Amino acid sequence: MTGARITGWGTALPDKVLSNVDLESMMDTSDEWIRERTGISERRIGGLTSTLAIEAGQQAIERAGVDPASVDLLILATSSADQIMPATGPTVQNELGLNCGAFDLNAACSGFVYGLINGFGMAAIGYERVLVIGSDILTSYLDFDDRGTAILFGDGAGAVMLEPAETTTLLGSDLGSDGSTRHLLYIDHGGHLKMKGKEVFRHAVRAMVDSCQKSLDQAGLHPDDIAVIVPHQANIRILDSACAKLGIPIEKAAKVLDRTGNTSAGSVPLALADALAKDWIKPGDNVLFTGFGAGMTWGSAIIRWDA
Numbered sequence: 325m326t327g328a329r330i331t332g333w334g335t336a337l338p339d340k341v342l343s344n345v346d347l348e349s350m351m352d353t354s355d356e357w358i359r360e361r362t363g364i365s366e367r368r369i370g371g372l373t374s375t376l377a378i379e380a381g382q383q384a385i386e387r388a389g390v391d392p393a394s395v396d397l398l399i400l401a402t403s404s405a406d407q408i409m410p411a412t413g414p415t416v417q418n419e420l421g422l423n424c425g426a427f428d429l430n431a432a433c434s435g436f437v438y439g440l441i442n443g444f445g446m447a448a449i450g451y452e453r454v455l456v457i458g459s460d461i462l463t464s465y466l467d468f469d470d471r472g473t474a475i476l477f478g479d480g481a482g483a484v485m486l487e488p489a490e491t492t493t494l495l496g497s498d499l500g501s502d503g504s505t506r507h508l509l510y511i512d513h514g515g516h517l518k519m520k521g522k523e524v525f526r527h528a529v530r531a532m533v534d535s536c537q538k539s540l541d542q543a544g545l546h547p548d549d550i551a552v553i554v555p556h557q558a559n560i561r562i563l564d565s566a567c568a569k570l571g572i573p574i575e576k577a578a579k580v581l582d583r584t585g586n587t588s589a590g591s592v593p594l595a596l597a598d599a600l601a602k603d604w605i606k607p608g609d610n611v612l613f614t615g616f617g618a619g620m621t622w623g624s625a626i627i628r629w630d631a
């Protein structure tokens with residue numbers, strides 16, 4: 325079995341900013357309400373899942389310093405593929421000049437954590453360079469007459485490159501799903517995003533806390549051993565509550581939510597890149613990734629940083 329580590333990362337956000345103040349003129353809401361109840365001030369909107377994924381993937385390839393032709397696999401986490409068929413992964417593969425298999429993985433907002441763990445699994449059986457991208461444009465599915473959902477989401481993407489390591493840096497992981505709660509958050513073909521916000525909130529906190537605890541147990545670590553937690557960026561109150569229950573100070577949580585809103589599969593790698601840009605993560609640090617989303621799905625992974 326071959327170990328893997330993250331050697332490169334990248335991000336992409338559309339240029340167009342949609343602020344809370346902009347939303348005030350579109351629906352009955354206020355900047356103050358949105359900031360207090362969600363922690364979001366503005367989000368970026370526009371682009372395609374493929375174009376954002378290509379930009380983020382390109383950066384990850386360049387940062388890792390690898391030849392695109394040497395990449396062995398592309399995993400694209402998304403729930404807003406450019407088309408129903410084909411998957412968007414092959415479009416991204418082609419534009420990046422990769423010569424490998426490519427597929428879409430749909431676990432909604434947990435998609436990047438699912439992709440990351442799958443990437444480590446593929447690396448373990450010999451895929452040497454695995455590019456994992458999370459990219460979504462959920463704003464194109466929003467009903468801007470529904471203030472319960474339209475204020476929350478933004479568009480964006482993030483990517484990481486996995487390459488061989490002497491021992492794996494994935495210390496613990498957990499994935500979960502519960503399809504009996506699929507009615508809480510969904511998009512029908514041709515429809516808008518629908519959500520029961522309060523119930524999603526409750527499930528999200530419980531699922532992330534339980535999952536993180538399982539990953540910590542598997543890794544033989546205590547919450548104090550976590551240097552940085554990189555959670556899915558959905559609502560600052562969800563992050564506050566999950567961190568408090570886990571016993572991890574909120575100051576250790578990577579956060580981009582105020583500027584991006586919930587970018588679905590893009591959110592965890594966007595938050596990771598922000599924490600790295602701020603020099604929060606040092607070699608040897610234990611980094612806890614966690615996400616939850618429609619399905620419901622959830623997951624967590626602990627990586628010892630070795631970039």
Ligand code: COA
Nearest residue numbers: 353354357361433471472475521522524525558559616617
């Ligand atoms: N602006 C102003 N007022 C709003 C509003 C908005 N955008 N949205 C709701 N309200 C009002 C409600 O109508 C309600 O008014 P009332 O008391 O007069 O009936 C009041 O604010 C409280 O609404 P409620 O739905 O109880 O708010 P909340 O505190 O639960 O916040 C969410 C709503 C959606 C922000 C919150 O439930 C949430 O973030 N849930 C999780 C969603 C999520 O993370 N989804 C993605 C998962 S990947």
